Amino acid sequence: MQLLSYTKSIYHLYSRLGGKRFLFLVRSKVLKFFFEKKRTDINLFPETIGNAEYALWLRKYFPRESDCEGMKDVCKILSYKPLVSIITPVYNPPIPFFKAAIDSVLAQVYENWELCLADDASTDTEIKNIIETYRKKDSRIKVIYRNKNGHISDASNSALSIAKGEFVALLDQDDLLTKDALFQNILALNKNRSIDMIYSDEDKITEDGKLFSPFFKPDWSQESYLSRNYTCHFSLYRKKIIDRIKGFRKGLEGSQDYDLMLRFSEKTDRIYHIPKILYHWRTHINSTSLNAGAKSYAAVAGERALVEALERRKEKGIVEPVPGYAGNFNIRYSLKNNPKVSIVIPSRNQSAFLEKCLNSIFAKSSYQNIEVVLVDNGTDEKKAISLIHHWKEKEPDRFLWLEYDIPFNFSKLINYGCENASGEYLIILNNDTEIISPDWVESLLSQAQREKTGAVGCMLLYSDETIQHAGVILGVGGIANHSMLGEYCESTKHYCYLKLTNNVSAVTGACFMISKKKFKKVGGLDENFAVSYNDIDFCLKLGKLGYRNLYLPYVRIFHYESKSRGSDVSPEKKIRLERESKMMEEKWKEVIDKDPYYNPNLSRSKFDFSLNV
Structure with a gap:
């Protein structure tokens, strides 16, 4: 009956207005509906600054209120609901930011939490009033007042002393949690209760609440972590391990969380990454989020944390800060001995390339215990043959x-x-390369000699100093592609990726080092991959056995592969490429679909760590 009534009303309106006016009215109403809906939708998402790409990403992925309501329903049926103690040291915070931080905890979808505040003898008397007001508002808020200021490590340990949770999470006094921050962590624990540590992606938030600078991180990557504290926010730890390592260490202030995670990761490898933005890191004039130099002692403490980590792990090496980029480091390990290194170069003709390659190896290499093994695939060019005899x-x-x-x-x-x-x-090593870094052999060797290291690759440059290779990303632009391809070699995109040692799923066969023992252990290169993907397959075999492949930024080599080289489209070669591609997809589909060292929120078509929008 109601449908009939609506139909009659529409018919009468159509009869009164006529066809054209009726259609105009309908069109205007529809447009108004969608405009109002769009305007409402915009208000559902946080504002951003300086990054239109991130604004699009937020519209696509940021949880809406309806999503949060759904999460509350899920919380009711979770079988595992551990208490989470949120640890927040407090000292004279900007009051609006401090209130916002506490409010972000109160807004959590998951409700089994306690907020453990440790006031580090704040001189602003209003801080205590605010804390007491919140305590009366919610009994889950606990506080310990310190009589003497001891800085962030002591204050954090004081907060830990009143924590009763099975897990502890870290929140700075002026930062914000997303509403689903705890929920996403508990959901992960319900899927796998053996997890000991969880970290998420994060972004930054301005004083007036605008979001920017999202940091989409890799899954747990041990060597990448030794280059910078990328887990940082939001992080959740199993408390019994925190207690075992005795919490935060005094004297590491500014990088106390870096030091904590370095020690924590020595006790467990059950570390899980949630590829979601769950934390907004506040930027203001004195925050390290805006300027690492704002707390220069933090970078000094970070270096000390790494030095002491090497000592605990009984690995000799030097921690080198990256000039101009505080808080970023590369570790140069000491050589254990002086082993012989064989440089295997496949070659056929191409005398100009080969001459440049061999000259650079013998003239520039500072490491002397080497041999060049030239695998000659039918050279018949007189000049190339003469060159080979010369070097022999x-x-x-x-x-x-x-x-x-x-x-x-x-x-x-x-x-x-x-x-x-x-x-x-x-x-x-390819024959169309030229060595730039004199210490290239010992640099590669210093990492390759480590027990769990697999293939060690480096930065390969085109002649114009743009990137040809800085590690391989799986599943981007097809089976795999080179990260940062075409970027200037000094680019600081994606948090100084090019300047730091990074774990990668694979490195190119144009240049990598591996111990002969490990090479044999995985059966060398698979000869079914005659031309393409043999290097990727080889690295993935290493990864399957638990070895970690690396990209080193401080080893630089020119690779004269043509930047403008066209696609290989001859019928025979096209069939071969298709066959090898199919073999890769069948053999390594899971890791191609999800490269652990490449965040799923990043582009599947671009190579510069752009967002997936």
Whole structure:
């Protein structure tokens, strides 16, 4: 009956107005509806500043109120609801920011929490009034008042002393949690109760509440973490391990959380990453979020935390701060001995490239215990043959010429060269490269000698000093592609990625080092991959056995692969590429779909860590 009534009303309106006026009215009402809806939708999302891409991302992924209501329903049926103690040291915070921080805790979808405040003898008397007002408002808010200011480590430990939760989470006095921050952590724990530590992605928030600078992080990456404290916010820890390592250490103020995580990760590897923005890091004039130099002692403390981590782990090395970028480091490990390194180079003709490559190796390399193993795939160019004889005579003990005239198969050439190499370590190197860094061999070796290190790659540059390789990302632009391809080598995009040592799923076969023992352990390169993906497959085999592949920023080599080289579209080669691509997809689908070292919120089509919008 109601439908009939609506139909009659519409018919009468149509009869009175006529066809054109009726359609105009309908169109205007529809547009008004969508305009009002769009305007309402905009108000549902936080404002951003300086990044239109992030604004689009927030509209796509930021939880709406309806999402939060749904999360509350999920909370009711969770089988595991541990108490979470949120630890917040307090000292004279800006009052509006402090209130906002506490309010963000009160707004949590997951309700089994306690907020443990430790006032570090604030001189602003209003702070105590605010704390007491909130305590009366919610019994889950606890406080300990310190008689003497002891700085953030002591204050954090005081907050820990009143914490009763199975897990503790860290919140700075002027930052904000998203409403679903605790919920997402507890949801992860319900799926896997053995997790000991969880961290999330984060962004920054201005004094007037605008969001910017999202940091979408990789899954747990041990060597990446030794270059910077990327877990930071939002982080949740199993309290019994925090107690075992005795909480925060005095003297590491400014990087006390970095030091905590370094020690925590020495006790467990059950570390989980939630690829969601769950934390807004406040920026103001004295915050490290806005300017790492605002607290220069933080960078000094970070360096000390790393030095002491190396000592505890019984690894000798030097912690090198990245000049101009406080809080970022590279570790240069000491060589354990002076092993022989074999540099395996597959080659056929291309005398100009080969001459430049060999000249740079023998003239520039500061590490002397090397041999070059040239795997000659049927050279018939007179100049190239003459060049090979030249080096054979000049470096009789360090130059080995292996003739291997077979139909081109990169994997077979490399395997043959490695079988005949006498070195304890192997460098696989293209013949169209030129060494830039004199200490390239020892730098690669310092990482390759470590027990859990797999393949060690480096920064490869085009002749115009733009990036040809800085590690490989899986599932971007197809099976895999080189991260930061085409970027200027000094770019600081994605939090100084190019300047830091990073864990990666794979490195290019144009240059990497591996111990001969590990090379043999995974069976060398798979000869079914004659041309494409053999290097990626090799690295993934290493990863499957628990070895970690690395990109090193301080080893630089020119790679004269043509930037404008077209696609390989000859029928025979196209069939071969399709076959090898299919083999990769069948063998490594899971990791291609989700590269653990590449955040799923980042682009699947661009190589510069742009957002997936």
